[in-house]
Amino acid sequence: MIRIAHTHKTFRGRDGTAVEALRDISFDMAEGEFVAIVGASGCGKSTLLRLVAGLVPLTSGSIVLGGEEVRGPRAETAMVFQAATLLPWADVLRNVTFPLRLMGRMAADTEEKARALLATAGLAGFDTKLPRELSGGMQQRVAICRALLQEPRLLLMDEPFGALDALTREEMSLELLRLWAARRMAVLFVTHSIPEAVLLADRVVVMSPRPGRIVDVVEVKLPRPRSFEQEGEDEFQRCARRIRAHIFGDRASRAA
Amino acid sequence: MFIAWEASVRLFGIREFVLPAPSAIWAATIAIWPTVLGHTWTTLVTVLLGFFASVAISLPLAMLIASSRAISAAIYPLLVITQSIPKVALAPILIVALGANELPRVIVTFLVAFFPLVVGTVAGLLATPPELIELGRACRAGRWQEMLRIRLPFAIPFVFGGLKVAAALAVVGAVVAEFVGADAGLGYLIQTSMAFFRTPLAFGAVVILALMGIVLFQAVALVERIFFPWSSGSEHAPPAV
Numbered sequence: 001m002i003r004i005a006h007t008h009k010t011f012r013g014r015d016g017t018a019v020e021a022l023r024d025i026s027f028d029m030a031e032g033e034f035v036a037i038v039g040a041s042g043c044g045k046s047t048l049l050r051l052v053a054g055l056v057p058l059t060s061g062s063i064v065l066g067g068e069e070v071r072g073p074r075a076e077t078a079m080v081f082q083a084a085t086l087l088p089w090a091d092v093l094r095n096v097t098f099p100l101r102l103m104g105r106m107a108a109d110t111e112e113k114a115r116a117l118l119a120t121a122g123l124a125g126f127d128t129k130l131p132r133e134l135s136g137g138m139q140q141r142v143a144i145c146r147a148l149l150q151e152p153r154l155l156l157m158d159e160p161f162g163a164l165d166a167l168t169r170e171e172m173s174l175e176l177l178r179l180w181a182a183r184r185m186a187v188l189f190v191t192h193s194i195p196e197a198v199l200l201a202d203r204v205v206v207m208s209p210r211p212g213r214i215v216d217v218v219e220v221k222l223p224r225p226r227s228f229e230q231e232g233e234d235e236f237q238r239c240a241r242r243i244r245a246h247i248f249g250d251r252a253s254r255a256a
Numbered sequence: 257m258f259i260a261w262e263a264s265v266r267l268f269g270i271r272e273f274v275l276p277a278p279s280a281i282w283a284a285t286i287a288i289w290p291t292v293l294g295h296t297w298t299t300l301v302t303v304l305l306g307f308f309a310s311v312a313i314s315l316p317l318a319m320l321i322a323s324s325r326a327i328s329a330a331i332y333p334l335l336v337i338t339q340s341i342p343k344v345a346l347a348p349i350l351i352v353a354l355g356a357n358e359l360p361r362v363i364v365t366f367l368v369a370f371f372p373l374v375v376g377t378v379a380g381l382l383a384t385p386p387e388l389i390e391l392g393r394a395c396r397a398g399r400w401q402e403m404l405r406i407r408l409p410f411a412i413p414f415v416f417g418g419l420k421v422a423a424a425l426a427v428v429g430a431v432v433a434e435f436v437g438a439d440a441g442l443g444y445l446i447q448t449s450m451a452f453f454r455t456p457l458a459f460g461a462v463v464i465l466a467l468m469g470i471v472l473f474q475a476v477a478l479v480e481r482i483f484f485p486w487s488s489g490s491e492h493a494p495p496a497v
Binding site: 078 | 387392395401405406409412484486487
């Protein structure tokens, strides 16, 4: 469904210096697949996400989504950012329906669907609250509902739980899996947490920085539905270890 | 404060045409109350016309300026020039050109009020956080959708800051225009009372003007509280944890 072929991205600084953010990224994703991207800071994972989202133009190569090249933001793609990025002047219901209103895709039953979605995300009765009346976790849940209401074929998530505390992160991970299981759209999930990546994904793309490139793709053969109990299983540890070795590998060999 | 004022005037025997006591001000104003009311109304009409004219022109102008750097570079110098011209000098010229009627006074009031409004609104429109702009782009919002649905709502607190300043300045502008050429209004009243050394009446007019400014300011704040509760900042509900 997504084919990324030999994609490069170089940023030009104001003083003319070139920063090679991504080098020769090639990767395929199938419909309904949950893929995580893990890497240290500066490895270009957020840039890659924005290239797929059509928010940033690529320097060379191609990204094909559903048979068509990505030239700009697509209707079948929805994005969740690290900060909830809710409109502070609108209540929860208006926030959740904002993309559809902007794109002129509001139907008679959209508000009903929005309320039902909020209810499944544990936010029933919060329709009229303003974002500043919600906690960080709740705001992010609203942001996720906003993306899901668009019924996307591809959900892009840029470290969506990065701004949350560890306990809320765990809760939100399971929440996300639950919401995903009912819809099974393709998900591209950027994170810098190795356990989170292994818990959530079917496959984990490991990237390394300077310049950003894919060093490995790890297949996670854990059965669904996933849970934190699986952290003790061999397969989980094997995947996590392999990913960790790539990310910290040269540091470990230098220390040894 | 009024007690101290009254007391010092009586104690030090200050002459009435220098600094009248509050009691004298009250008496002089009440004596010709209907006339004073008529003058107040005239000034109020000028203020409101000028104020609403400045709102009607400033907001679209600010959106235009914020939407393009080229337009901004072209228009801003012109705006600054309008502000550098002393209105006291401009008013007589306008009156000669347009006659000693309502129009030049409204124009002067407008000129005084619209600059802070434009500057405040532009600042608000350009202060939109990049994440919100990115959200708009991810939702495929066009330039005007982005302006109307994201930048403008975000700028509301800034707009109201400008409106409050403009409200106060509009009162000043109207009075300045009346000083220069009018046959009615509180500015006219101040001038004529001072000419006849009827200082208490002049002070009365000043007090009324001050009240007018305060009332307009509060009216703007009230509109903000009613229609844009998220903007005025005071919220009673604590954030949920």
